[in-house]
Amino acid sequence: MSEQSDMAKVEELAGKVIGDVAGALSLYMAYLGDQTGVFEALDEMGRVSVAELAEHTGMNEKYLHQWLGSVSAAGYVNFHREDETFSISPEQALIFSREGQPACMQGFIQAVVSQYESHEKAVKTFKSGKGRPWSDQSECCFCGTDRFFRPGYAANLTSEWIPALDGVEEKLKAGAKIADIGCGHGSSAILMAQAYPKSTVHGYDFHEPSIEEAKRKAKAAGVDNVQFEVASAQDYPGEDYDFACIFDALHDMGDPVGASRHIRETLKDDGTFMLVEPMAGDSMAENMHPLGQIFYAFSTTVCTPASLAQDVGLGLGAQAGQQRLTEVLEEAGFQKVRRASETPTNMVLEVTG
Template identity: 45%
Template sequence: MDSPEDRLNAFLGHAVGDLGAAISATLMLVGDRLGLYRALAESPATPAELAERTRTHERYIREWLANQAAGGYVTYDAATGHYALDDAQRLCLASPDSPVDLAGAYYIVEAAFHALERTTDNFRTGQGMEWGEHHACLFHGTERFFRAGYHAHLMTEWLPALDGVVDKLSQGARVADVGCGHGASTLLMAKAFPRSQFIGYDYHADSIRTANERARAAGVSNAHFAVADAVGYEDEGLDLVAFFDCLHDMGDPVGAARHARQALRPDGHCLLVEPFAGDAVQDNLNPVGRVYYGASSQICVPVSLARHGPALGAQAGQARLQAIMTEGGFGRFRRATQTPFNLVLEARP
């Protein structure tokens, strides 16, 4: 049996690792904003070479590279003095369309620090914080982090896992993407299925403006975006209603489910993508659960409580989500597929 001193040292070692990650979070943002990861992905470099490529100051770059190498985010060759990204580091740090845009996720961390005073007050009072009250870096970071997963999985795994949906979309379907944010998921589907019509809804007007700008810039004519909450849009006869990583944030998730059920055709589908979670707390005491509980307590729960909602949180789990959809009028519910970060659920009338 370990002695108290052994347990103390083990905990301190773990905590120092977390402290190193925390103090390095802003340096991840520096690396992304200044293009340091992207430049390093092109070829190995010394600090002086990387500084020259990125038009930055060598002394700062030297320190940044040492920090990143100490954390395992870049590799260092002591014999040559060169730093580099290996294949895994390159995929996660310098490729926004990879399965995990790790650098993009740190903008969500930045937003949590912007909201720190409000978060502290919320813990005391039980009050909430609307999505639109957050710093704009949250909207940017959320889009980047989740868009990477959509690029990796939506077309190849998630939609094909739904019963007959790809055929309907190929022939021409009507789709609503509820809680669409900047429209990353909507535009991805619209580009893949030009015969279908897509409408994205979000109650955050600035996000809808951005989504419409993205659609125009991409030349996508079969996707449009409008300001509406999850119980306020007026569509009917839809073939697919999608909720991407948003139902757990809502003030009235049962109402959102009921509204989606009423908007769907009798043979329609509801796609529910949620953060991966088990049904019990102990199922989620792992690194992925830690990330999601952290985001949930500072972002997801406050958004729901701001509207006097049930605050499902980002680790709601399949059983609770099924209960929500069933109460909303759906008769069939199943887990269509999953990833380490997502539950992909299908509800049908």
């Protein structure tokens, strides 16, 4: 080291890293609480002592004592120092224990934990520069991805995003043929099938275990106007679709131009392609905030390796931005790209022509 270090700056950065370490471990503790049902027990029980919580859950009191110390210090649970009891507020419950609520963040947390779980593979991939297929991620990653995205789709897809597209909602209500490409566990396809019973939704994904899970979910939901099939985005079957959509998956594909071209070829002339992608600015400089920090991280260990593992291997990355996505869509032959809607985490592009 040739330069003199500014110790004040070192201390400042060290303080920030300690905060990050605390955060990383708090997510891990939140994951333990989620998987073992402790947050739910706290939500049910109201204010409790460790012994009462241990009795109710049948779990080891010593472990619960340590866990409660960590999550209380994190502010995820309230600690009442006067009688050493614990409680969870309605707001904390929404974040940590109310599955399916838009505010629930356990899916997000599970997706983070899944990346630590396969850290050795991530190091190998990062160093080698080779691709790593989506199928090589862990079960925890597939479930976490679905859990993370589903509440946002439930809150926005049929109430905001589809109504924001030109003339699409009327077609879907009247009965249309829909393709959901890269559908994963099928949450978006099932939501559309439920909202538009006269339409038929075809969910495609090249990852067989995800398609099996999507079929199970459709059966459990009792919807029969949705079908799932293993197929790649570049050559899924069928034609004359009225509406095609991709949810948070185009940038994971090796050949997003080929996939978009196939969508254009299999859409009716007046059909619409709705592309949902992570929110991002058009340059890295615009993404220097916590959301950019998060998306670039997932992109380093999941999205970009998944793309590089496929033919073409374009590796768009999860922060491609509307301008770059528009180039891809225009290269595929589409003529019009419009930002129809957005949330803090997603942009919704209407693609036609």
